[in-house]
Amino acid sequence: MMNVLVFVGINTILAVALNLLLGYAGQISLGHAAFFGLGAYISGVLTVTYGLNSWISMFIAATATGILAFILGFPILKLKGHYLAMATLGFGIIVYIVFNETVALTGGPSGLSGIPNLGIASLTFDSDIKNYYLVWLFALISIFLSLNLADSRIGRALRAIHDSEVAARGMGVNVRLLKVQIFALSALLSAVAGSLYAHTMTFISPASFGFNFSVELVTMVIIGGLGSIYGSFLGAALLTLLPEILRAFQDYDIIVYGLLLILMTMFMPGGLVRGVPGILLSLRPARKQGREY
Amino acid sequence: MLSMTRTLFVALLITAQATIVLAAAPPIKIGALFAVTGPASFLGEPERNTAQMVVDEINQSGGIKGRMLLLITYDTQGDATRAVQAATRLIKEDKVVAIIGPSTTGDTMAIIPLVEKSQIPLISCAAGIKITEPVKPWVFKTAQNDSLAVAKIYEHLVKRKITKISILTVSDSFGSSGREQLKNQAAKYGIQILSDDTYGPKDTDMTPQLTKIRTNQSQALICWGTNPGPALIARNAKQLGLKLPLYMSHGVSSKKFIDLAGDAAEGIILPSGRVLVADILPNSDKQKKSLLSYVKDYQKHYKAEGDHFGGHAWDAVMLLKSAISKSGENPASIRGQLEKTKNFYGIGGIFNYSPADHSGLGKDAFVLVEVKGKDWKLVP
Incomplete structure (x- = not known):
């Protein structure tokens, strides 16, 4: 169980990061698994092939991915709607192919193994319970940062962009730069999650960073609730834990999983964070009425 | 939410029933990880089918010294993350004595650190040479290099x-x-x-x-x-x-x-592997008996031809069966016994494990075949 909670933590960082972009600024990305993968692979290759310290590799991975996203953001974020989805999708696929094809560097489809754990002095994060505290420390920091960001002037500016870019620009918001900055921040956080993943799993292969995972991340954010940091945590937790719980259905788990997702989007279009209280509220008055009459 | 509670309840019921049926004699639990869905399903599906079929047959013929086998299978979807999660579950919660699979080299490499640390024998069905070179004490494989x-x-x-x-x-x-x-x-x-x-x-x-x-x-x-x-x-x-x-x-x-x-x-x-040409092998071939019985059984259960990949799972289960019946169900003794396997006539070839060789097969594990008249012919 501890092992799954480690993944809940990693996915929470990813969902929070994507929510800043998708939920607040209203810019879709179908390529976030690529940033996650870049973080993991840069960390992995630097430690395994070049013998660098894990923390330094993690720092380089996060910065490099952030800078890449910043540069990439200028042309890509000019696009809107479906076109933006297509461009980020394309980016995700390109990165996935690079992971697969550069066999000498990444180990190709069979993966990269022997990635060292993170450690401080004599403490090595080599067990599930230690990794649990490590990953959740990072998850809490990213939740805290994101909450602050969302409540700041920047958060309000992002929501303004979400509703109307023209109006936001009219109010003096530098729309273009802000979109790129939030894209870079989101990528940077995803890369941190990627590094954590690489150092806790000690093995990475391209299959974990494909298009499917990008879609899963978007699903986490939407199921949890767009524009709610706590919602992202709920979405990440649900989508990570659900497959474990549904293993009891054996061969039918995928069908049940799909059905639950459909039901949740049908009856809680605002996501878990709004849907669950909504359902509870709608139940309560009905009961009272029943008693009165 | 309601639907979720209900499904959870159903899930609990199903598990409860499964336990009642098997409560008669404590079964020996074997874990299995196969990529049943996803891009590697061409490996995982025949492997899962074969493993289940072989375990059922062992149980029908009285199990191992009266003890039934319980095969717990999880789908890895060919994704390393899921493979690690499923392997953790097999080891920590299901408490299996050994694991067979996963189907792909990537999945196998991902769970190797875990099985090595937990000291649970793993018989992989993937072919990658990295799996057994260098030799890892707890990791074996059945697929030919x-x-x-x-x-x-x-x-x-x-x-x-x-x-x-x-x-x-x-x-x-x-x-x-x-x-x-x-x-x-x-x-x-x-x-x-x-x-x-x-x-x-x-x-x-x-x-x-x-x-x-x-x-x-x-x-x-x-x-x-x-x-x-x-x-x-x-x-x-x-x-x-x-x-x-x-x-x-x-x-x-x-x-x-x-x-x-x-x-x-x-x-x-x-x-x-010889499985493709089982029927036209010379009678002197030592694997022929295993091969023919596998092909026949698979045909009977799944109305399809038993293939090369399913054979990896057949070998893994049978190797495990022979190790358990000789040494008991303790993971360490299973591992030790597997390493002593000599002249095991399987589907993939003739297995000879040793402390220096955990892949166990020689060049004769493969035969060359040619397609002639929509069928396979041996190339001399």
Whole structure:
């Protein structure tokens, strides 16, 4: 169980990061698994092939991915709607192919193994319970940062962009730069999650960073609730834990999983964070009425 | 929410029933991880089917010294993250004594640190050479090394005095492992690779690569991939009128390949486990008995031909059965007993494990077969 909670933590960082972009600024990305993968692979290759310290590799991975996203953001974020989805999708696929094809560097489809754990002095994060505290420390920091960001002037500016870019620009918001900055921040956080993943799993292969995972991340954010940091945590937790719980259905788990997702989007279009209280509220008055009459 | 509570309740009921049925005698729990869905399902599905079939049969014939076996299977979807989660669950919650699978090299490499630390024997059904080289105390495998398949093809080329070839490999773990071996061993056999191309697992037209090959001096083409890519290559080659002898990998050693490639499959030569040609093997062949019984059983249960990949799971379960019946169900003694396995006549070949060799098979694990008249014929 501890092992799954480690993944809940990693996915929470990813969902929070994507929510800043998708939920607040209203810019879709179908390529976030690529940033996650870049973080993991840069960390992995630097430690395994070049013998660098894990923390330094993690720092380089996060910065490099952030800078890449910043540069990439200028042309890509000019696009809107479906076109933006297509461009980020394309980016995700390109990165996935690079992971697969550069066999000498990444180990190709069979993966990269022997990635060292993170450690401080004599403490090595080599067990599930230690990794649990490590990953959740990072998850809490990213939740805290994101909450602050969302409540700041920047958060309000992002929501303004979400509703109307023209109006936001009219109010003096530098729309273009802000979109790129939030894209870079989101990528940077995803890369941190990627590094954590690489150092806790000690093995990475391209299959974990494909298009499917990008879609899963978007699903986490939407199921949890767009524009709610706590919602992202709920979405990440649900989508990570659900497959474990549904293993009891054996061969039918995928069908049940799909059905639950459909039901949740049908009856809680605002996501878990709004849907669950909504359902509870709608139940309560009905009961009272029943008693009165 | 309501629906979720209800499904959870149903889930609990199902597990509860399963426990009641088996409560009679405490079963020996064996874990299995296969890529039943996802891109590697061509491996995982026959493996899962075979493993379940073999375990059912062992139980019907009285189990191992009266103890039933319980096979707990999880789907990895060919994704390392899921493989690790499922393996953790098998070890920590289901408390299995040994694990068979996973189906792919990537999944196997991902769970190796975990099984080594938890000291649970693992019999992988994946072929990657990295799995057992260097030898890891708790990790064994049943799939033949790709290097053996390559050696088999190269020996045949040498016999035909072919020295210049082109290779065309798929860009997934199966193809990249084959490509590596093809390149590494070429010099040893005096073979020169004139062109080295790849294609994507989902590509539908390989004419560009083949056109390039047509214009160079190659005397043969080796294609390394799994269905459906190689069938398309065979068809494209025929359309282009490419007259080179075409060699494929054991990745397509199933009837499905002949169905997909149709007439274009005629004359193609590939290395395969003996399972494909079980019925035409000479009676002196020591594996023949295992092979025939596997093919017959699989046909009976699943109305399909037992293939090469399902055979890996057959070998894994049977190796485990023989180790457990000799040494008991303690993971450490199972591991020790597996390492002592000698002359085990399986589906993939004749297994001889030792402390220095956890892959256990020699070059004779492969035979060369040729497609003739929509069926397989042995190449002498």
